[in-house]
Amino acid sequence: MTDTIAHLDRSDLDDLLSHDAVNDPVTYYDNVRAVDPVYWNKRWNGWILTGYPEVVAAYRDHARLSSDRFAGPFGEDLSAASSQYQNLFGFLSKFFVWKDQPYHARVRSLVNKAFTPRSVEVIRPQVAELIQSLVKPMIGAGEVDFIAQFAFTLPVIVIAEYLGVPEDGRERMRRWAEDLGAVIFVSGHDEDRMAKGEAAMTELVEFLRPIVRDKRTNPRSDLLTGMVRAEERGDFLSEDEVIANAVLMVFAGHETTMNLLANSMVAFSRFPQEWQRLREDPSLAASATEEALRYDGPIRAMARWAKEPLEIGGHQIAQGDRMLLVQYAANHDPAGFADPEKFDITRSPNRQLTFGQGIHTCLGAPLARLEAQEAFKALTAEFARFDITETTLSYVPTVVSRSLRQLHITFHTS
């Protein structure tokens, strides 16, 4: 290990979007962690946390580590862009994931009940049925575009129904989400990216506003109706806040689950015996999902900044310092997991960090889990094996997400 590090150019470690960082994150983050689990990245101008205990501690320290992307050092970065792209930043700034307490908890508590394991369990039969309708056309179909036909379609339909948004807008929604994702997942400024993000946000808000207004006169048992009722009760949510958080859920509800499903297929292709195990014992779907989340989860990292000085991993973090909490790296830290490069669908314990920890832990986690569990059950039941037909796997260069550009697969029933 020491020899390997000695040959590494330290400046390579500071490039979060280098070819290796994007395409071989396990090795890249292992190298960063070997230098220091709390590493100062000169180029990013902040701390990169890659150790399991350090990432856990940081995620749980919401009192000192802010998620507010529109204040502190991140706010300074955005101030010029936010005056130019007013819809984009006006609505992004209302995302409750990027708010601190007490505002965050108040908004989360409004939608929390809809996303508990108990609540999402109710839709399991419908999700299983939807999955069947997506699996059947892949039988004997030869090579399929797995993301377009399955990994994208499943979560976008589920979240649209859950929110109460017509799913006929889903192709447009995919483009909007891609354009917003380019802004949300990539740091730095690129005029084209910002202009596309502004256009996407404007269109998405125009799409959602009449739907939100309709919930007032035609209430249903969906999430948007719940948020509108909270607004009408005077629970501090303005119409724009309802829309902003609907945008957040449309986006968060499918982008990440899509990547989880696609990345899982890559994991199973490397460990085909695990596919067989699941095929023989579908009761392993829940633990297989946890392992898929750990082994190649859809989220690499989330950013924070220090509201006050603190010590972490033996380093003094100054007020105003940026931090990147890399759960993808923590999920591969031997300090957190025995034999981390083994994809073991029965791994126990498995305290994977893909959903984060603490107050900002992914709201949609129970829904994502349910979708993945049912997808794995249905796919392994139907198909004895599969081949990934990409010559090389290519990933979108982002700091935050682990996102394949495309994934073509041929499924075999025997």
Add this chain to the structure above:
Amino acid sequence: MSARVSHDRCVGIGMCALSCPGGFEFDDAGLSVFQPAGTWTSAELLEAADSCPTSAIDVFSNGGKLR
């Protein structure tokens, strides 16, 4: 009535402390701990269990598990 928070499942989201402010406090690791001597009602305790995003809270009464 009594409750127990599983630290295998708790990840410190804190919804329990909103539903039942007198019943839960957070330890040094940021995980929730039930406060038997705190000020809480049975309804609040059940609401905390039902609101938990990781189903980490078990509620008991007279030895039987309610949640």
